[in-house]
Amino acid sequence: MLKRIVASREQQGGNCRWVLDRFPIELHACRKRHAKTQLIVVIDADFMTVDERLTELKEKVGEAKLEKLEPSEPVVFLIPKRNIETWILALNEEEVFEDEDYKKKSKATDRSVINSAAAKLHDLILNKAPDHNCIASLRSSLPEWQKIS
Helix, strand or coil: CCCCCCCCCCCCCCCHHHHHHHHHHHHHHHHHCCCCCCEEEECCCCCCCHHHHHHHHHHHHHHCCCCCCCCCCCEEEECCCCCHHHHHHHHCCCCCCCCCCCCCCCCCCCHHHHHHHHHHHHHHHHHCCCCCCCCHHHHHHHHHHHHCC
């Protein structure tokens, strides 16, 4: 299986503009491929709602004069409310608030914490039933995670 991975070279924030600008280009490339391909888009909502960020991504498709994004297309949107560190901590059963920035003041970047979060996310995806403590943006992303094959 050949995988094409395109990621921002920026490692410390500031990636949203890059993802927004790059999304139509990658969508176009994905649509041209004949092989089974999925486009996985990971972008923080930051100070927007998850729905507002998703709308912004879809508007970028129109601005690029591409055909409207259809629900049947192999595109996965993973959009944490503030940042991905919130999901990592929540999956490790830490109390988090979705509007708070955990990027610099947490252990969410420790490899063991990330591995633990990945294992719990895997269980959540397989069980298809998040517990009552699951934060809203993570809960709403579960159908997207389940699309990844």
